[in-house]
Amino acid sequence: MPTLNEVALHAGVTPATVSNVLRKKGRVGAETRQRVLEAIAQLGYRPHLPARALAEGRAPTIALMVSSIANPFYPEFALAVENALRRKGQFLIICNTDGDPQTGRAYLDQIAGTLSEGVLVMNANLDFEDLRTTELRGAPVVLCMWERPLDPPGLPCVAVDFRLAGELAAQHLLSQGHRRIGAIVGSKVYGIHAARYDGFVDAMQAAGLDGAAAPVVYAPDTTQGGYAAARDLLKAHPDLTALFTTNDLPALGAMQAAADLGLEVPRDLSVIGITDIQLARESRPGLTTVAVPTVEAAELAVELLLELVEAPENGARGDGPGGARVCVTSKPRLVVRGSTGEASTR
Amino acid sequence: MPTLNEVALHAGVTPATVSNVLRKKGRVGAETRQRVLEAIAQLGYRPHLPARALAEGRAPTIALMVSSIANPFYPEFALAVENALRRKGQFLIICNTDGDPQTGRAYLDQIAGTLSEGVLVMNANLDFEDLRTTELRGAPVVLCMWERPLDPPGLPCVAVDFRLAGELAAQHLLSQGHRRIGAIVGSKVYGIHAARYDGFVDAMQAAGLDGAAAPVVYAPDTTQGGYAAARDLLKAHPDLTALFTTNDLPALGAMQAAADLGLEVPRDLSVIGITDIQLARESRPGLTTVAVPTVEAAELAVELLLELVEAPENGARGDGPGGARVCVTSKPRLVVRGSTGEASTR
Incomplete structure (x- = not known):
């Protein structure tokens, strides 16, 4: 050639x-x-x-900042991003920040605007100031799965209505007759899962229950975190018939904890998650969950970012705060599998 | 700055x-x-x-070719590769080939020797001719987890003794009194898991059993593949007390099949895998497996590739065929968890 x-x-x-x-x-x-x-x-x-x-001294790459590509959700998202980028002639650089803002800043300093023409950010715990500096240096930034469409971050973002996801999950449990429901939140109290928990509380209130008073544990967003949280909840509140968890990994851990406590899912306890990762489909019983549009979010994020790379001034032509662009994905939707059923009367 | x-x-x-x-x-x-x-x-x-x-018209990136980053083993490997590259001032581009040689070739044509200074290849089903062409264009190639250290591929590689992994897995089952052992091989008959199966047969022979005559099913290297294979094996051979599987995902599927057939693991059936992915640690019971040195293989692959990027002529100064370099990792080792136990007498 x-x-x-x-x-x-x-x-x-x-x-x-x-x-x-x-x-x-x-x-x-x-x-x-x-x-x-x-x-x-x-x-x-x-x-x-x-x-x-x-x-020309450029490189057609986009950086994806994640806390760790080994977290089971990110590879599915990264695959969708890479497929979308490839169709646009761009390549994907993976940056693992280990959740450390300093590591994230070092990456941004090294590659944003030079090796990478733009940056996609996925829950990597980066300082917003660092991201704004990155934009000023000429490398557009898009936050990939912002959790509150109505409260955008002042940076271009793709938003998913995670409050609705929490509401749909709680409504499903309520529709099956559950009233004594415990909540496992996979982040800190005002952390990134707060919107999902808000949706849970809202649905409980709408059903005439005091959602905010339901037993809740804040736990690491991992299988082990969900396992420990569920064990604690079920020991302290043996009358619970269902667990609402803000993510699939802790939900899978909660199912293991139930098994170890001699509870059969869903006969004795229903468990529901949010996201619909591959493992949710493969677990036994399959995990009922609220699916978020992962591939759609990846494609929207790539589209928005490449648009900003071509014409950075458009970043401030949105209707978000400071005019930053906000793309909202289609709505999360309930996926019923084997881990939920009619409320038991233990 | x-x-x-x-x-x-x-x-x-x-x-x-x-x-x-x-x-x-x-x-x-x-x-x-x-x-x-x-x-x-x-x-x-x-x-x-x-x-x-x-x-200078270069980009300090290395491409990692994988069939799909969403396969649960690859993210752990990619994380180790990225960590090792970062220490050397290099960045990681992920290329998903979907197991398609043509997609792989398109990637190599587009980025090897231009955007990426070298290429790491992990089970991406690429044509060796394409990889040799890539080398000739000045982009060194390293195969990351070659399965047969004694039968190297004629390209620089990091080799893991997977025959030994199979042997160790079978020896563990034999040491617990199992004699009627079925095998699930996660590749085609002479595919990439053949060395692991050879090790199984060798260990059976050494114990005075006709290993080659043991029931065997070749299946997709997935949870579902292992599930279907185990169901078929256990239905056709209800006297089996243990299953040897050549990878962790099919082993996890085999455990699910056992549960659905009313068999308790390990009381009624022992199951063993190979690799030690994160899910092996998180399953219930935990999966007994033979751990391969993933992080070590990633680090050796990065080290060898960057050495070849600096001095490509060294690629042909090894003792493999055509003089290609071969690095062998430390040996795989048995990790005993809850999925194996003394042979039952069903």
Whole structure:
């Protein structure tokens, strides 16, 4: 395959001129343009996007900042992002921050605006100040799964209505006759799962129950975290017939805790999660959950980010605070599997 | 933070000259060098590796080719690779091939030797011819977890003794009194798990059993694949007391199949896997498995690849076929959890 340099040599021009003709940019005389186009045709040159970008001192990559790609939710999201980027001729760089803002800042300093043309951020616990600095340096930033569409962050974002997800989960349990429901929240009290918990409380209130008074444990957003939280809840409140959990991993842990306490799911205890990760489909019984539109969120995030890379000034043409763009995904939806059933009367 | 361009301006030289001074390359007169070093000191410039690389038309990235980052083993490996790369100032691009050689080739054509300085390959079902072409274009290639250290592929690789892993798994079952053992192989008959199955057969023979005659099913390397294979095996051979599986995901599926057939693990049936993915630790009961040194393999692969990027000619200074380099990891080791126990006499 001929290179851009060979085209330049053949046409008797510089590689930069060939690049300008291809990108229809810069000032190139009509005769020179003609010579370059003929050289391209004669040599059968096909533009090689990454090589061309590198010749211009750019790299067609987008960075995805995650706390750890080994967390079971992120690979599914990263796969969807990578598929969407590939269709646009862009490549995906993965940055694991380990949840550490300093590690995140070091990444942003090193690659945003140089190696990567833009940054997607997924729950990586980054300082918003660092993200704004990144934008000012010319690398647009998009937050990938903002949890509160009505309370946007002042940075371009894709938002998922997670309050509704919590509400749908609680409504499902209520519709099956559950009244004594415990809640496991996979973040700190005002942390990223707070909107999901709000939805739970709202649904309980709407059913005439004191949702805010229902037993609740805040736990690490992991299988083990859910296991310990469920054990504590079920020991302290043996009359609970259902557990609402704000994420699938702690829900799977809660199911294990139930088994270890001799409770059969769903006969003795119903368990519901939020997200619908692959493991939710594979567990026994399958986990009832509220699915969030992961692939759609990934595609919207890529679309918004690449739009901002092309025209950064559009970032401030939205209706969010400071004018930042906000894309809202379609609504989460209930997926009923085997882990929930009619309330028992233990 | 001052840029390389600002240093150049301050010293009255081109950015390329500053880059040459920093890299101790090219011809730079003593006086000019002094002026550049003073500008660096005065401005407090810290070299920005990606920016510098881009100015030279390179990008400090390594591509990791995987069939799908959403397969539960790969994220753990990718995290270890990314951590190792970061320590060397390199960034990780993830390429999902979906197991399709053509998709893999398209990636290699687009980024190897331009956007990425080298390529790590993990079970992505790529044509070896494409990988050799990639090497010839100046982008070294390392196969990350070659399954047969004694039968290397003619390309630089990190090899894990997976035959030994299979042998250790079978020996563990034999040591607990199991004699009627079924095998689930997560690949085609002469596919990538063949070495693991060879180890199983060897251990059976060494114990005076006809290992090659033991019931065996070849299945997709997934939870569902293991589920279906185990159900078939246990229905056709109800006297089996243990299942040897060549990977953890099918082993987890086999445990689910046992539960659905009313068999308690390990009382009625022992199940063992190979790899030790995170899910093996989290299942109930925990999965007994033979752990392979994932992090070590990732680190060796990064080390070997970056060595080849620096000095590609060293790739052919190994003792493998065609002189290609082969690094062998430390040995796999047995991890006993709750899914195996003394043979029952159903």
